[in-house]
Amino acid sequence: MKISVIIPVYNAEKYVTQAVESALQFSEVYEVILVEDQSPDNALQVCRQLAEKYDRVKLFQHPDRGNHGAGPTRNLGLEKATGDFIAFLDADDYYLPNRFDAEKELFKDPKVEGVYGALGVHYYSEKAKEQYYRLFGDQLTTVYKKHDPKDVFPGQLNMKGSFGLFSIDCLTIRREPMVKKLKPFFKTTLRLHQDTEFLFRLSYYLDLYPGILDKAVAVRGVHESNRITAVDSKKIKPATTRVLLWNEVNTWAQQENTIPEDIKLHIRRMHRSYEIALAPTLKKWGMITRYLITDYKSIRSGLYNINFREYLF
Structure with a gap:
């Protein structure tokens, strides 16, 4: 080697x-x-x-x-x-x-x-x-x-x-x-x-x-x-860094045709949960309503997921 x-x-x-x-x-x-x-x-x-x-x-x-x-x-x-x-x-x-x-x-x-x-x-x-x-x-x-x-x-x-x-x-x-x-x-x-x-x-x-x-x-x-732990724990809320992470993962997954649909759905759900978590309270409801119309599957499945519910509010 x-x-x-x-x-x-x-x-x-x-x-x-x-x-x-x-x-x-x-x-x-x-x-x-x-x-x-x-x-x-x-x-x-x-x-x-x-x-x-x-x-x-x-x-x-x-x-x-x-x-x-x-x-x-x-x-x-x-x-x-x-x-x-x-x-x-x-x-x-x-x-x-x-x-x-x-x-x-x-x-x-x-x-x-x-x-x-x-x-x-x-x-x-x-x-x-x-x-x-x-x-x-x-x-x-x-x-x-x-x-x-x-x-x-x-x-x-x-x-x-x-x-x-x-x-x-x-x-x-x-x-x-x-x-x-x-x-x-x-x-x-x-x-x-x-x-x-x-x-x-x-x-x-x-x-x-x-x-x-x-x-x-x-x-x-x-x-x-x-460097990483100091930034992650002190300067930026974990949800902020994770929404950026899951945005990248979601963008890649939706473009990769070989990834199974259930996995793509899970990735979208994770992205949505962190994205909504960062929004002001009033805006959260608007985002949930919009995604219920445009991406019903990810929101519906997310409501059954404890991590998703935890980050919503």
Whole structure:
């Protein structure tokens, strides 16, 4: 195996060395691609030192040296990657020694196009734990049991009860089918949740198989200045970011002729629920009335869905 590990770097001078060295412990890791996204701290200098120290570490920035966010930054990493397999790692997270144990066996089968595993959590400080424990807890982020690849896409959409989630840190993808079937890679229109949208489409187009689900293969490092968690929990209401996410998913799904109608309906319902949730109270009734006329199926089915009702009012 020749694995390219892509690490977007932003405001992570304290953590990126640990991330890089956790990837370099594996002989299967062919290259570590750092893409620095105009960090406000000293991360760029740390990345330069890592690239000088390790032959397998390659450093890139956007052509304009600007800040573009995690999605475009991962896309640049994908453009530069030359390995047969792709793995991702956030700069403040790290791999555990068992990270690619399942992959080494599963990828011997050519029909396996991706493998996902479980993510653990580590709080870098007590303050970070107080701030974000309600979001991450101490549980594994994982799909709860092994599923057939055809069930992963509807499972990620949570169509049939609690399926669980997998993290991009714990995903390994065969590069050739991803490049062939998935374009664009990460949506540049999403500042947040672009990894969730990517995983939705990826799980539809590629056959993804479960790896190690009962213990962590990588760890999410949580600290006070996490870019995504800070924005998601403090500056923007969750419904605001989710309506943007589901708008993107809905636009894609309605244009993809091969997606079954029941799945398209579920996606529209999710989009409608968050969209209505953001509207002022008086406008909500107008939107519900309009959708009862123009999209009766999604509203009717939504009224039987507890998540839909929760976000309406």
